[in-house]
Amino acid sequence: MTVTTPAVRADAVGKVFPTKTGEVTALTDVQLDVAPGEFVSLIGPSGCGKSTLLRLIADLDAPTSGTLEIFGKPAAKARHDQDYGIAFQQAGLLPWRTVGENIGLPLEIHGKDKRQRADRVAELAELVGLTDFVDSHPDQLSGGMQQRVAIARSLAEQPRLLLMDEPFGALDEMTREYLQSELTRIAAETHAAVVFVTHSIPEAVFLSDRVVVMSPRPGRITEIVDVGLPDERDEQLREAPEYYDGVTAVREALHGTTTARPNER
């Protein structure tokens, strides 16, 4: 057995924000390893620091204590090396660019030539099922399609780590379930590790290998639930008893008590 470098290793990570009324502890003593190829969700109520933790991993903010390593490197180096791709709750597309130009933006920034870019964009558009829309502009797309463009863009540099901050949070339930299935397929195809922020329990259980349950004041990890579902995730799984077991386990971890609710599905 070989020792593999974890995709993410957080050791005693904390984040304190200074505010006018004093300091606010957004995160304290976060201990978390994410293995390569693993799908981990961060879940918890507002203010539990789940988005903050994701921003620290992405080096969009710096931790105030502890150490954070991405594939064994400091977060800033990992960002410069493009070891991760990121998607946010808002698609964040540039409205003056076509879908293809949006997907290819990271490649353009990194100086890839036109041919390479066109090939990769075509591949990615196919991966997210938007081949026919490459020349459309974002305002001609539905919210779900825009989010697929954002996911394709995050995959442009073939990252080994995908960071997602409630990417389906603003979508309707049907689109959401469809994109969840798509995401499990994409994650399996690309072998990327995923850190996925959500506040939907079913979403976290359906997607993840492990669900990290967090709680606020101060933001911290309270429990890590091993979902233990098979790697193959399809629509039938949404009806399976193991899936409901997972949902119950995460819910109980969130509420901090074992609750018997016989009438609840």
Add this chain to the structure above:
Amino acid sequence: MSAPAVARTLPSWARWVAPIGTGVIGLALWVLYVDVLQAAPLMLPSPIAIGEELVLRWDIIWEDMLITASNALIGLAAGSLIAVMFAAIAATFRPVDGMLAPIVAALAVIPIVAITPILNTMFGASSQFGRQAVAGLTAFIPVFVNVLRGLHQTTPVHRDLFRSIGATGEQTFRKLTFPTALPYLTTGLRIASSLAVISALVAEYCGGPADGIGTAIASYAKSGHAALAWAYVVGGILIGLAFFLVTAALEWWATRRAPA
């Protein structure tokens, strides 16, 4: 249910016919007042007389139009260019923003045309520079204000995205900040273009070389050539219209993909 909605939205032909009809009725009343009733003051000639002068003297009117238009254009271009540079500096360095804001606010309050006689005397009676400077100063303000606002319009998600893909400051400016500000620049240009034409024209009333639309209007009005003076006014309107149409088209082009 839908009846009031139908009544409120005019059919497409009416949107063209209505303003043209209003114009024709206005002209008819004007002709009635001047030519039929002969009740108008001396300085208000008939539109027919103005039209005749316009056709007859088109060559000299056109020459003067070119002078005024080029003064306005040079002022607009120089003023806008300086405004964009200042706005870029102000957006990059916060203290500069703080230093420039009160100066621009003060500049916006002075009627800039009022300093024209001083500029004309400074740069000599044979130079167009005073007029161009007035047009430039007037154009500077709306462009500066709008571009500065536009440069602050990038959204947090876009800034996070560019940081996450490791874009340099220069790349972020070229591919995010500037395109985001572009619709604001064109809005500023549209406002500035009309102001530049007006100030270039009005500046001619305050001396300088003996050419341009404004000079002609002033001298023909004084000498009682009412119809010719009005024909020059039409020339001035044409310049303003041309500037407006070009900059409005530019604005339309830049805003067609702007975020909702």
